[in-house]
Amino acid sequence: MEKTKRLYVTRKWRQTIDGYLFIMPNLVGFLVFTLFSIGFSFAAGFTNWDMVTGLANMKFNGLANFSKMFGDQWFIDSMVNVLYFVAFVPLQILVALIVAFIINESVFFTKTIRTALFLPYVTNAVIIAIVWAMLLNPGDGIVNNLLRTVGVGHPPGWLSSQDWVKPAIIVMTTWSGLGLNVILFLSGLVGIPKEIYESAEIDGVKPITKFFHITFPLISPTTFFILITSIIGLFNAWSHIQILTGGGPGSSSTVIGYYIYKAAFEFGQMGYASAMALVLFATVFIFTIVQWSYQKKWVHY
Amino acid sequence: MVRKTRVWYAMTAALLTLALALAGCSGNNGTAKPSDSASPAPSSSQPATTGASAPGGEPQGITIDPNKKVKLRYYTSSGYDQVEFDAAYPEWQKLYPNIEVELVLMSGGEFETSVKMASIAGEQMDVIATGTNTLERANPDTLYLPLDDLVARDGWDLTTEYGDYPEQFKVNGKLYSIPRAVAPDGVWYNKKYFEEAGLPDPSSGDWTWEEFFQDAKKLTKYDDKGNITRYGIQDWMFDVGSLATASTKIALYGGWEIVNADGTFNTDWTNYKKAVELLYNAVYVDKSMAPPADIAAKGLHWQNDYYAGKNAMGIGGRNGAIFQDLAVEYGQLTKEEDDAYIHTMAPMPRWDANAPKKQAYEEVIGDAISKTTKYPEESYLFMKWHSTKSVEIASKVAHRMPASRLLDTNALLENWRWYNNKDGKLTQGKQRDDLYGRMMDPEIKPIYYQNSVKFSYAAKMKLELEKHLSLLFASEKTLDETIENAKIATFKIYEEETAK
Numbered sequence: 001m002e003k004t005k006r007l008y009v010t011r012k013w014r015q016t017i018d019g020y021l022f023i024m025p026n027l028v029g030f031l032v033f034t035l036f037s038i039g040f041s042f043a044a045g046f047t048n049w050d051m052v053t054g055l056a057n058m059k060f061n062g063l064a065n066f067s068k069m070f071g072d073q074w075f076i077d078s079m080v081n082v083l084y085f086v087a088f089v090p091l092q093i094l095v096a097l098i099v100a101f102i103i104n105e106s107v108f109f110t111k112t113i114r115t116a117l118f119l120p121y122v123t124n125a126v127i128i129a130i131v132w133a134m135l136l137n138p139g140d141g142i143v144n145n146l147l148r149t150v151g152v153g154h155p156p157g158w159l160s161s162q163d164w165v166k167p168a169i170i171v172m173t174t175w176s177g178l179g180l181n182v183i184l185f186l187s188g189l190v191g192i193p194k195e196i197y198e199s200a201e202i203d204g205v206k207p208i209t210k211f212f213h214i215t216f217p218l219i220s221p222t223t224f225f226i227l228i229t230s231i232i233g234l235f236n237a238w239s240h241i242q243i244l245t246g247g248g249p250g251s252s253s254t255v256i257g258y259y260i261y262k263a264a265f266e267f268g269q270m271g272y273a274s275a276m277a278l279v280l281f282a283t284v285f286i287f288t289i290v291q292w293s294y295q296k297k298w299v300h301y
Numbered sequence: 302m303v304r305k306t307r308v309w310y311a312m313t314a315a316l317l318t319l320a321l322a323l324a325g326c327s328g329n330n331g332t333a334k335p336s337d338s339a340s341p342a343p344s345s346s347q348p349a350t351t352g353a354s355a356p357g358g359e360p361q362g363i364t365i366d367p368n369k370k371v372k373l374r375y376y377t378s379s380g381y382d383q384v385e386f387d388a389a390y391p392e393w394q395k396l397y398p399n400i401e402v403e404l405v406l407m408s409g410g411e412f413e414t415s416v417k418m419a420s421i422a423g424e425q426m427d428v429i430a431t432g433t434n435t436l437e438r439a440n441p442d443t444l445y446l447p448l449d450d451l452v453a454r455d456g457w458d459l460t461t462e463y464g465d466y467p468e469q470f471k472v473n474g475k476l477y478s479i480p481r482a483v484a485p486d487g488v489w490y491n492k493k494y495f496e497e498a499g500l501p502d503p504s505s506g507d508w509t510w511e512e513f514f515q516d517a518k519k520l521t522k523y524d525d526k527g528n529i530t531r532y533g534i535q536d537w538m539f540d541v542g543s544l545a546t547a548s549t550k551i552a553l554y555g556g557w558e559i560v561n562a563d564g565t566f567n568t569d570w571t572n573y574k575k576a577v578e579l580l581y582n583a584v585y586v587d588k589s590m591a592p593p594a595d596i597a598a599k600g601l602h603w604q605n606d607y608y609a610g611k612n613a614m615g616i617g618g619r620n621g622a623i624f625q626d627l628a629v630e631y632g633q634l635t636k637e638e639d640d641a642y643i644h645t646m647a648p649m650p651r652w653d654a655n656a657p658k659k660q661a662y663e664e665v666i667g668d669a670i671s672k673t674t675k676y677p678e679e680s681y682l683f684m685k686w687h688s689t690k691s692v693e694i695a696s697k698v699a700h701r702m703p704a705s706r707l708l709d710t711n712a713l714l715e716n717w718r719w720y721n722n723k724d725g726k727l728t729q730g731k732q733r734d735d736l737y738g739r740m741m742d743p744e745i746k747p748i749y750y751q752n753s754v755k756f757s758y759a760a761k762m763k764l765e766l767e768k769h770l771s772l773l774f775a776s777e778k779t780l781d782e783t784i785e786n787a788k789i790a791t792f793k794i795y796e797e798e799t800a801k
Binding site: 050160245246249252 | 593
């Protein structure tokens with residue numbers, strides 16, 4: 001009995017070692033390139049490090065970076081701008097859902113339409129930003145020329161206007177992200193059994209009721225996934241801002257990711273940038289936790 | 302069998318882990334490792350200096366091994382440097398056949414950041430293009446090799462060669478770059494528009510900055526719907542990322558700098574506030590100047606728009622005169638307007654009626670040696686040649702106003718008439734004595750930042766200033782708020798940096 005038990009323990013121990021050996025490459029990569037980097041960034045957030053002068057000049061400065069942050073107009077504006085964009089995520093999801101629903105109900109050219117919708121998602125973000133900057137050029141852009149043709153004497157300044165720059169960016173990001181969201185919703189819609197709809201039709205249920213009581217609940221896991229990933233993506237994305245507006249006019253389109261980049265690499269304030277990254281991490285974490293808590297109320301698996 | 306399989310799996314996993322770790326910790330993917338001590342040491346090989354004759358002078362204490370094959374990398378963001386390099390490089394190869402130079406063109410707006418990151422990553426860079434406003438002044442030792450030792454060993458008299466220009470590249474008492482070319486400011490103006498508006502010709506240079514902006518207001522035109530069809534003025538430095546330079550440049554005419562001569566914080570911002578107010582009123586009150594956001598969104602360019610009649614005046618480089626033929630060739634400027642001589646230059650305005658006239662801010666571009674170079678002596682020789690003879694050799698196809706005073710001015714003036722046309726054929730252009738005369742006017746005295754360029758913390762203060770100005774010129778803050786906040790913020794930086 002004792003011998004069997006020892007044999008069992010030895011075999012289990014060997015299996016454990018084998019398992020760790022198999023995941024060792026990924027684990028080492030994670031420890032070295034991810035966990036170490038996160039830990040180093042966490043530590044750097046409490047220093048005055050500028051990166052260029054080397055680690056020897058890194059000095060601990062306590063919470064100075066954090067207290068500076070909350071008096072920094074640019075940091076506050078960056079966070080407010082991101083929250084502005086986050087507020088439009090439900091609308092972007094709704095647009096994607098409607099488009100997916102239409103495609104799902106269509107008979108003709110569904111593959112072509114799906115491909116056309118997905119193309120922006122796989123196109124380089126820089127190219128998209130450059131093309132949209134040309135479209136939205138307040139002087140010679142196609143959009144304003146069209147508006148002038150239909151009688152709008154003073155069309156918006158778009159990227160040069162503090163009032164219109166954020167709506168312009170929302171339109172661009174909705175267009176570029178629509179494809180992926182539509183594909184995800186389509187896969188969700190396809191998974192809904194047809195029998196449920198047939199039963200509902202037999203019972204005389206109206207289409208709008210079918211949507212809210214059948215379609216929406218059954219694709220709620222997909223909706224939840226898109227909601228989480230869209231919000232996290234918004235907090236992190238900034239390359240399109242760099243190309244489109246450079247964060248301007250003023251700070252009206254600066255997002256936190258771009259400000260962190262500028263602080264780290266242009267202003268030479270890596271410690272301060274690391275502190276902001278920490279705050280960003282905490283913000284995204286809180287958002288995700290809140291969403292996870294509320295998902296029990298409306299997500300049906 | 303099972304044991305053998307387990308051992309095989311374990312070895313494979315261990316090998317993969319080792320490979321991953323080595324790949325992650327490897328240096329520069331095959332490129333040479335940076336020199337940790339890039340301080341130049343005299344070569345112990347036989348001296349084989351074949352220096353260029355004056356200008357530049359004979360290299361005296363700089364010795365290299367003529368048999369040692371060396372490859373240098375020259376980093377620049379300017380495509381025009383490529384044109385100059387391609388034209389002059391064959392001559393370099395005759396002088397130093399063992400030193401190959403590769404030009405690395407990093408175009409785009411992030412050149413300074415890219416070069417900084419490349420240096421931190423240990424990429425081998427040898428010579429880096431710099432400028433008055435692009436030199437890394439906050440931490441120059443992290444990027445460049447101080448040149449004082451090399452220049453002293455070489456016995457190169459920089460004052461005779463360049464006058465005061467090298468002062469623009471000294472930080473904390475050390476020289477980091479050698480001047481190569483200059484872009485002195487001037488006001489390009491359309492004589493026809495001035496006549497239409499009944500404004501006096503500004504060629505005398507009597508005008509003050511206030512009068513200048515008043516003229517700009519009168520030159521601004523609107524259509525029936527109130528849309529601006531022609532701005533009064535555009536400044537080549539006035540866009541996002543350069544607001545601090547544009548405003549401090551105007552304040553410089555009033556003798557203002559962000560730090561005093563002894564490096565202490567300048568507490569009197571009266572003149573600076575006036576400079577910012579002039580710009581702000583031009584944009585938002587007179588509407589004679591496009592706001593930075595419009596410049597970015599509409600892709601406005603002071604010179605293209607000036608020739609197209611969208612600006613009546615443009616603050617730009619006087620050296621633009623030597624590109625006039627190219628402007629006609631490529632359609633920016635019509636031949637009719639060129640023949641009518643309506644585009645010309647005036648001296649920059651003066652601070653006020655009591656200030657001297659005919660002063661002009663000059664932007665200086667130059668070359669620096671990277672601290673990651675493995676070949677400091679060879680890099681120095683290339684930099685020296687590139688800053689002197691190369692400018693003259695390439696002057697038929699790459700028109701630059703040289704920083705060197707020892708180049709043949711007559712030869713340059715003659716060569717500047719030549720240009721490569723659209724078919725790539727070398728073509729002789731127009732005789733432009735009046736325009737070149739205004740460009741090279743000996744009465745115009747150059748002015749520079751005397752104090753702020755010398756102290757590294759002034760560069761950090763200027764970055765902070767830029768942040769506050771961008772809010773003002775987006776109308777997010779008032780002028781008084783901006784000046785107040787900027788003064789406090791820059792003083793904080795001054796205190797922190799000088800306390801170190």
